[in-house]
Amino acid sequence: MxxxxxxxxxxxxxxxxxxxxxxxxxxxxxxxxxxxxxxxxxxxxxxxxxxxxxxxxxxxxxxxxxxxxxxxxxxxxxxxxxxxxxxxxxxxxxxxxxxxxxxxxxxxxxxxxxxxxxxxxxxxxxxxxxxxxxxxxxxxxxxxxxxRPQRKRHCHKHKSQELVFYCESCNVLVCTACTVIDHRPGKDHNPVEISTVAQRGRETLKGLLEDIVPRMKEMQASSKEVEKKMSNLNPAKEAATDQAKAYFHQLADLLQKRESEILRQIDDQCRADGKALQTQKEAIEFELAGLTSAQTFCQQAVERGSDVHILEVGNQVQTRVETLLAKQQDLESDWSEFQFVENTTVKDFNDEVWTFGGLKTDVDVSKCGVVVKPAVQGFHCSASLTTVNRAGHACVTHSRAVTTNMKDPSGTGVPTKLQMGSEGRWEISYVPKVTGNHSLEVKVNSQEVAGSPFDVTVQDKGTPVLTIGRKGGGVGDLDGPLDVAVDTDGTIVVVEQGNRRVQMFHADTGGCLGGFPVSGEGPYGLGLDSEGAILVTSLGEDCAIRRYSKQGALLNSVQPDCLCPSGAAVLQDGRMVVSDSAQGSCLLLEHDGSLIRDIGSGHLQFPSSIAVDESRGVIYVTDRFAHKIFAFDLEGNLTLSFGRQGQGDGEFQSPAGVALDPAGNVIVGNAGDGRVQVFAPDGSFVRNVATVTGKSARGVAVTPEGLCVAVACYKGHCVELYRYM
CATH class of the missing domain: 3.30.40.10 (Zinc/RING finger domain, C3HC4 (zinc finger))
Structure with a gap:
């Protein structure tokens, strides 16, 4: 042995x-x-x-x-x-x-x-x-x-007792003493001899082994097919190069420049295809390695594992194998050999010299698509192109195959930049200098993509690029949105006072992704923790801070010594900062609601929203009665205050919402006049972003990477997104 x-x-x-x-x-x-x-x-x-x-x-x-x-x-x-x-x-x-x-x-x-x-x-x-x-x-x-003799497993509670039973109700191994004390047979416990349960687990693992083998063979065959196509890359390149040279040598010096251009296209296509095929091969081999590892582990467990081992790892093995088997992997390569094509005979070359020759690829221009994103004057804007092959799959082509041309309303050209992404996706970026209808022409292999030229409406800086919701109680409608937040995936989360619920929306389309009702007489503020849970503050007699999952399940409820919890922010370690507008202070709380310290007493009159810059250890609080922004450190010391009542730059009319951009700048929404303003971390005024619909900007939030600012328009019954960076 x-x-x-x-x-x-x-x-x-x-x-x-x-x-x-x-x-x-x-x-x-x-x-x-x-x-x-x-x-x-x-x-x-x-x-x-x-x-x-x-x-x-x-x-x-x-x-x-x-x-x-x-x-x-x-x-x-x-x-x-x-x-x-x-x-x-x-x-x-x-x-x-x-x-x-x-x-x-x-x-x-x-x-x-x-x-x-x-x-x-x-x-x-x-x-x-x-x-x-x-x-x-x-x-x-x-x-x-x-x-084979194996080390015995003993109960952690009864040290001298060997584990000989398995409680199916609790999914745990137990000893004989446990079946008498903690796992007595009955409606709550069902201890069974481990050999009986282990046999079922062994049969399950055998079934998984049978499922792995054909999948491995399929992936191995696919890997060999990709490798075969990779081996044909250089021969295809050499054949196309030889054809191009033989053709262009007949045209002498007049065709030298064009010849060089075609040769570069061939090299670019070869590199692009080679990179795509290599990536696919690596992905397949990576999945194959996972299956091989799981097969080895599973086989070892079946053939040599003890009953205890089967029960210990059986569910884990099953979860791992089922995950690997369920994972979708593209095993078919879309690459097809390219070849040089003679578009024009030698006798006709004189007037068409720049059209002579070309690289035939698998791109089907009629199936390529362009998506134009909202454009705002003075900002970096973009459209996306996807190159598609005849089979309808996204495919890679060389950069010289794609050309773009943009003109503003007067016909003046607007510089564009083309950047190749992954899997046939391209980004067309530009910075429009004027508003109005622009024209974007997109060509692949000198042919216009369907829909080209595209109409691009460029809006001014104060116009929302997206408006979400309208007054109502249906799905996607809003009634008195008070606060807004954006999670790490870019999902926009809104709390409504009128409908007493939370809804979630897609940041690009504004489509509703779901929602749920919330408890409490007056839902007011939002906060998101590091685990993706949603915190909702509520006012009234049943005031509390309630924590919900994205599916609407109430995870826990905290009722601190607080008369009127309004704004809330969650630190990375789970601690919370909550504003109490009735008592004129903020509370730093443990995750269970126990008080760490009071912040802002004697300075704040009617604190509303909170934003925390953990990198600098600063808490920003809007004060609607004082018409100011106050900044405290986490120890509760006042470090800064700025603003005064007024309608000028840097002045406030009942500031309500506050958020931070990636650079640490402070974004403030005014409930009184709807202005959204930006301030540097030291409180100096930077610029105005917009004035929102309904003239009442409440909660504000920044989308990932600071691209847009989302504003809860309380009186407009909507959320508006404005370009920010």
């Missing part, structure tokens, strides 16, 4: 791929790769989020961190068995008394120790160890898989 172990696995299977030593307390990641506990802990301190060192799969650690990961008892057993083989040789001392070098030794599967004859006799007499299983070295040679 020892020789079989060495031939099947070798040292590599028992070696951690981080420290390159034998596993010490091996732990299994969700992707089924195993590492030392200490290695994973060190890896986790260097990387957030944690990625598997082998397959780069992102790992969400349990609440207990690395200590909460499953132990790979199968690897532990193999290490024990390797130790038996190593330590059972002649001249090796007993691991208890360090004597008996020439005696026959036995291996205690409970203690994982090698014992001489004397220590074995004592071991059998001591009550605590008398029931331990002692196996001679020769007794392990013919026993494989689950029948």
């Amino acid at each position: 020892a020789s079989k172990l060495a031939s099947d696995f070798g040292e590599q299977f028992l070696t951690c791929q981080v420290c390159m030593l034998h596993f010490r307390d091996p732990r299994v990641l969700p992707c089924l790769h195993t590492f030392c506990r200490e290695c994973l802990q060190e890896w986790a301190t260097k990387q957030q989020p944690l990625e598997c060192p082998t397959c780069r799969t992102q790992v969400s650690l349990p609440d207990k961190g690395v200590d909460g990961l499953r132990t790979n008892f199968y690897v532990n057993n193999l290490l024990d068995f390797a130790a038996v083989k190593k330590e059972a040789g002649p001249g090796v001392p007993c691991q208890v008394c360090e004597g008996g070098r020439d005696q026959t030794k036995l291996w205690c599967t409970d203690c994982a120790m090698l014992l001489c004859e004397s220590c074995t006799a004592i071991h059998r007499k001591v009550p605590v160890t008398s029931q331990h299983e002692l196996v001679p070295q020769e007794g392990t040679e013919g026993r494989e898989g689950p029948d």
